[in-house]
Amino acid sequence: MQLFMQTLVGGIGFGAVYALVGMGFTIVYRTMGLVNFAHGQIAMIGAFLSATFFLDTKLPFAVAAIMSMAATAVVGLVIEGILRPLEARDFDLMLIGTLGFGVVLEAVATRIWGATGRAVPAPVDRPLQVFGIIIRTYDLVVIGVGAVAAVAVWVLLNRTKAGAAMQAVAMDRDAATSVGIRVGRSNAMAFALGAGLAALAGTLAAPLLYVTPSLGSSLGIKGFCAAILGGFGNINGAVIGGLAFGILDGFAAGHFQQYSDTVTFLVFAIAIMVRPTGILGELTVNRA
């Protein structure tokens, strides 16, 4: 029982991280219709930035996280600005452009922070004991922050004008322009929001894993799979998919040791074959 509960909590913790990565993906997709292949690398940059703020300038973890989110959002704005001319002209080139940006970000991170990477201590590291079950306190922090972020994003998208504008642009870009929505600014905001979420995911994952330039690819792949599992384009789906993927990953690691990745992705592939639209169904965006 203890093993089960511990694995479950750990799985939900990672699930929250994947949910955040998936949410960031999905927001950019829903508002711009763009699948951002650099998303994992943006999360990695966020992780490195917060590690630097937390460890080198000795800021408290929460402050380091917020500063990293802000800085990474700026990086997101820069990327969107560079890719924007392609958006109206040839959308597929913009897609490939994000792939290129992923490579660039990884190389830049290696230049700035070196290839070996750094370990980040968790801000709270004493394990909790609840009914004889040892739980990593930090796992609960991750779950809590992830939940707050998910709610905040939902409120932003469904209850604010800016969010409504983002969704309108996704539905029909020309109609949105004709009712006075500034598409370029809305897209920039969406990208920045996505980047901020990615940075939060990377920051939270850093004490659980190890911050290296290759952190981006593993987080990116798993976050992408989480988004697909929950229903691509569906933000609630990204959350559900993230949690499901995290729990799957946790239990696979517990039972299959070194083959856990094989098992996880095998189960994911089968799940997608059985239900290609994902758990909550997809909401694809038409970029006609």
Place this chain on the structure above:
Amino acid sequence: MKVTTTSRQWQLAVAACSVLVVISGCSSSKKTTGSSTSSAGAAAGTTAAGSAPASGSAPSSAASAAGASATVSDTSPIKIAVIDAQSGQSSSLGKWEYDGVKLAVDQANAAGGINGRKVELTVFDDQGDPTVSTNLARKAVSDGFIAVLGPAESADAIAMSPIFQQAKIPYITSGQSPAMPKLGDPYLFLNSPTSTTYDTTLANYAVKTANFTKIAMISNNGAYGKGEHDAFTAALKALNVTPVADQIVTPDQTDFSAALTSIRQKNPDALFIGAEEVESGLIAKQARGLGIKATIIGAAPTSTPIFVQTAGTANAEGAVSSTPYLTNDTNAQTKAFAAAYDAAYGSEPELHGAKAYDGAEIMLQGLKTTNGAGGQALDDAIRAVKYQGLVGNFAFDSTGVGVHETQIGIIKNGVLTAAAS
């Protein structure tokens, strides 16, 4: 302007090709074939492969050699390659090895070289990847290097063995996997004891001296980790002890909560870690985070500053390490080495730099005997070397192992100190 389907497809193809070029450009730039590092004033020539002239104050006799095939003239430099991980997670190993080797070579060149010929080092980055090191081994052969120092990764050393064996190029590696002496490669030498030695000493300490009764094991399934796992299990078996847990992880893994949770269930008093420096540090950190209070025990990786840094000083406290090189203050030889290392690099040396230095010294002695020639003669000369090194007394056996004992150290306040036995 209407974009037609065919021109759109063509644009896509161009974009895809340019991305592929960017990706291959970025990754091949990591494989720096002969990265030129600034020689710290000493006369050793480290050159970029193929073109740039030797930096530093090399005498005129050395100038002719760049890119030329290995014609043995009386004054041409002796070409030695250092093949190691200079990037990636094992890059610290590569850097330590290169620093140790370069110190030895710089000192030798300053003292006149090998009978008047300078030794020229060229560094190759194998990224800790056996595929890359195989390619680099072929390149070293075709570029006329007569000896190789490195790599630090056992898997890479094993991968390069057939190529060097065929080309008759002796190489001294810092790896320690027992799989290497088993190869029966007469051109492979180890500057370190094998995992068998490390772990026998460690097991004896754990069971007989520290009286641990419940020992859990966690190791990775790479060449080094597997060697550690097998050696430690065998050593425990010889003492009639069975480990209470035996978890296997992968070398790139960064989350060990599943394996550690399962280990925690068994309530061990000692946790053996068979993984490289960074991974060992992460395992120790996460073990403490999950409430595992067992003493961490391991071989060389748990003795390094990288382990302490990655785990965090508090989590590394009390970790036991089996290593042939405890501190820089052990004797006059180590003190002199540490002083020279500090003067050259501004930092304190540790085990990996020391064994690389020993390996380079032995290689240089071999070259002196053969007067700069390579091949079988150099191989025999190296095997005949009897050398009192920093990590032990070297006497190579037929399998290439030179040192056969280690000692026990304990991390106190982030620093490795000798254990009271």
